[in-house]
Amino acid sequence: MEKFENVSGVAAPMPLINIDTDMIIPKQFLKTIKRSGLGVNLFDEMRYDDKGNEIEDFVLNQPAYRDAEIIVAGDNFGCGSSREHAPWALKDFGIKVIISSSFADIFYNNSFKNGILPIVLPQEQVDVLMEDAQKGSNARITVDLENQTVSATDGTEFKFEVDPFKKECLMDGLDDIGLTMQKVKAIDTFEAEYGKNMPWV
Amino acid sequence: MSAPKTIYDKIWDAHVAHEADDGTCLLYIDRHLVHEVTSPQAFEGLRMSGRTVRAPEKTIAVPDHNVPTTLDRAKGIDNEESRIQVEALDKNAKEFGVHYYPVSDVRQGIVHIVGPEQGWTLPGMTVVCGDSHTATHGAFGALAHGIGTSEVEHVLATQTLIQKKSKNMKVEITGSLRPGVTAKDITMSVIGHTGTAGGTGYVIEYCGQAIEELSMEGRMTVCNMAIEGGARAGLIAPDQKTFDYVKGRPHAPKGADWDAALAYWKTLFTDEDAHFDLVVTLKGEDIAPSVTWGTSPEDVLPIDAVVPNPADFEGGKVDAVARSLEYMGLEAGQKLTDVEIDTVFIGSCTNGRIEDLRAAAAVLKGKKIKDGMRAMVVPGSGLVRAQAEEEGLAEIFKDAGFEWRMAGCSMCLAMNPDQLAPGERCAATSNRNFEGRQGRGGRTHLLSPAMAAAAAVTGKLTDIREFEGAA
Numbered sequence: 226m227e228k229f230e231n232v233s234g235v236a237a238p239m240p241l242i243n244i245d246t247d248m249i250i251p252k253q254f255l256k257t258i259k260r261s262g263l264g265v266n267l268f269d270e271m272r273y274d275d276k277g278n279e280i281e282d283f284v285l286n287q288p289a290y291r292d293a294e295i296i297v298a299g300d301n302f303g304c305g306s307s308r309e310h311a312p313w314a315l316k317d318f319g320i321k322v323i324i325s326s327s328f329a330d331i332f333y334n335n336s337f338k339n340g341i342l343p344i345v346l347p348q349e350q351v352d353v354l355m356e357d358a359q360k361g362s363n364a365r366i367t368v369d370l371e372n373q374t375v376s377a378t379d380g381t382e383f384k385f386e387v388d389p390f391k392k393e394c395l396m397d398g399l400d401d402i403g404l405t406m407q408k409v410k411a412i413d414t415f416e417a418e419y420g421k422n423m424p425w426v
Numbered sequence: 427m428s429a430p431k432t433i434y435d436k437i438w439d440a441h442v443a444h445e446a447d448d449g450t451c452l453l454y455i456d457r458h459l460v461h462e463v464t465s466p467q468a469f470e471g472l473r474m475s476g477r478t479v480r481a482p483e484k485t486i487a488v489p490d491h492n493v494p495t496t497l498d499r500a501k502g503i504d505n506e507e508s509r510i511q512v513e514a515l516d517k518n519a520k521e522f523g524v525h526y527y528p529v530s531d532v533r534q535g536i537v538h539i540v541g542p543e544q545g546w547t548l549p550g551m552t553v554v555c556g557d558s559h560t561a562t563h564g565a566f567g568a569l570a571h572g573i574g575t576s577e578v579e580h581v582l583a584t585q586t587l588i589q590k591k592s593k594n595m596k597v598e599i600t601g602s603l604r605p606g607v608t609a610k611d612i613t614m615s616v617i618g619h620t621g622t623a624g625g626t627g628y629v630i631e632y633c634g635q636a637i638e639e640l641s642m643e644g645r646m647t648v649c650n651m652a653i654e655g656g657a658r659a660g661l662i663a664p665d666q667k668t669f670d671y672v673k674g675r676p677h678a679p680k681g682a683d684w685d686a687a688l689a690y691w692k693t694l695f696t697d698e699d700a701h702f703d704l705v706v707t708l709k710g711e712d713i714a715p716s717v718t719w720g721t722s723p724e725d726v727l728p729i730d731a732v733v734p735n736p737a738d739f740e741g742g743k744v745d746a747v748a749r750s751l752e753y754m755g756l757e758a759g760q761k762l763t764d765v766e767i768d769t770v771f772i773g774s775c776t777n778g779r780i781e782d783l784r785a786a787a788a789v790l791k792g793k794k795i796k797d798g799m800r801a802m803v804v805p806g807s808g809l810v811r812a813q814a815e816e817e818g819l820a821e822i823f824k825d826a827g828f829e830w831r832m833a834g835c836s837m838c839l840a841m842n843p844d845q846l847a848p849g850e851r852c853a854a855t856s857n858r859n860f861e862g863r864q865g866r867g868g869r870t871h872l873l874s875p876a877m878a879a880a881a882a883v884t885g886k887l888t889d890i891r892e893f894e895g896a897a
Contacts, residue, residue: 240742241742245858252841256492257507258466259467275848275866301622301656304623305558305858307464328626331573334574338576339576390446390450390588408444408452409584412452416454425683425687
């Protein structure tokens with residue numbers, strides 16, 4: 226996985242709550258056996274009409290937000306299905322950071338595995354950033370992972386929390402499986418003992 | 427003496443293979459269920475890095491999302507991408523030597539129905555699958571949850587998952603349910619109460635008299651939708667019903683192993699005074715036959731209610747409700763029992779088990795679906811289908827005008843040809859009413875199997891308590 230670099234850029238405002246993974250990437254695009262190429266179908270049914278034409282009002286179709294690297298979203302972003310196609314599509318589009326007052330559990334974990342940083346902030350701070358994001362290309366939101374800060378255009382800075390292990394994996398671009406493989410002895414030992422105690426498993 | 431523990435604490439503690447200083451754990455996985463949609467990239471990852479499946483004997487694969495459910499499906503899958511995905515699972519299962527139930531096998535079905543049916547799912551286990559409805563297996567007192575594809579690859583390679591422990595939440599349903607009220611109404615009412623983010627960060631233990639009184643099928647329905655409440659997992663303490671259900675299944679322990687397993691399973695209960703970080707209590711007798719009106723599973727109301735007004739909500743929900751009502755083509759104040767439907771779907775990992783089909787058939791016996799109604803029953807597995815045929819349920823469905831299909835996920839998520847057209851309105855026994863879930867522009871009302879059957883007859887969302895001939 227590539228290392229996470231700090232981001233300073235345009236943020237797309239998506240104030241709708243409960244944006245689910247069916248919205249992020251509808252099921253007809255889950256038939257791929259690859260991880261790449263899903264960006265064009267990100268938010269497909271909100272972004273295109275049934276003839277495939279762009280829907281002008283949709284935020285990522287507006288000129289200011291076409292190259293957005295950040296999304297500021299309503300509560301409970303990423304709820305629903307476990308499909309990792311959701312972060313794959315966001316990543317492929319160019320989204321590096323999502324800011325919300327809460328995320329669904331599986332989506333939150335899936336994001337880190339793909340170099341996307343989901344940031345949880347209190348609602349009133351999300352509201353400030355949402356308002357900022359609505360200024361389009363006149364606004365720049367800056368995310369500093371090392372110092373765990375998000376800054377609005379006017380410099381207002383918010384601190385965010387992130388699990389230290391997840392942070393390290395993002396900053397160093399670490400591969401989870403490789404890390405776990407270093408602990409294979411612990412797994413072997415556990416498995417042997419466990420198998421003895423619970424032979425039916 | 428150690429501190430009192432919840433079932434979740436006990437199962438967690440029994441599976442920690444490694445714990446880092448910061449509390450990050452490697453959790454050992456007992457059963458890894460695999461389907462065709464979320465696994466191809468994981469198997470490909472193994473291949474690229476020269477890794478193998480660490481425990482193929484604990485890995486069970488079955489195609490379900492893409493498979494056609496029409497009777498002629500032996501001829502193959504028309505949609506090329508779907509076909510490639512199922513073929514990839516055929517190939518990966520063979521190459522990596524995992525247990526496999528191909529489309530042609532009578533035991534094939536929805537992965538969350540096949541697992542329990544074959545005795546793969548047992549109390550006290552950790553069960554994962556690249557599918558959010560893995561929560562279903564919690565009905566057995568197992569810790570079961572959905573994972574993403576990167577985690578699928580991680581489990582395939584290491585038989586562990588990198589995890590931090592969730593908090594404990596108790597959802598207690600006291601007393602008994604009233605007539606016409608089912609497990610589906612319990613689980614939907616809980617989500618209506620807590621919201622879809624109410625369980626985020628928690629593992630839920632469902633308990634109380636109404637839960638104890640449910641069959642194993644009903645308990646699976648309840649746990650299935652724990653994810654719709656945002657929880658990592660939902661589980662229920664195993665009891666005699668659990669043991670009776672498990673005993674004799676193909677992969678359940680036998681002989682001395684059974685005795686040892688049973689002795690262990692009987693320790694899987696929440697200790698008195700164990701700590702819960704959050705407790706929600708509902709009275710069983712307060713739960714009504716329920717239906718969703720919006721595009722989030724939290725948009726639940728009793729069937730005798732009216733469509734709500736966006737102005738009755740607060741915060742971000744005001745806009746979300748307005749958007750939902752527009753999408754659903756509903757007006758605030760409209761009676762839910764006046765909402766006309768044109769499609770009925772009975773099936774899914776939520777309500778595709780034999781008991782669900784029995785409940786629907788009991789309503790349909792001797793009746794016909796409304797003219798012009800499209801109605802289908804998609805059994806959760808080939809074995810559920812066979813049993814329903816043996817019990818005469820299939821004939822009842824067919825006589826009523828339902829299509830009697832082969833097993834699969836089908837119209838729950840519409841990855842196969844079973845889809846809604848724009849504007850079509852479906853009474854569905856599945857688990858998600860999201861925009862576009864059952865097909866672009868399709869409108870979904872979630873409800874119980876009996877209520878779905880009644881709606882097929884009347885052509886409208888129907889209060890099962892007032893339906894003629896209802897049990």
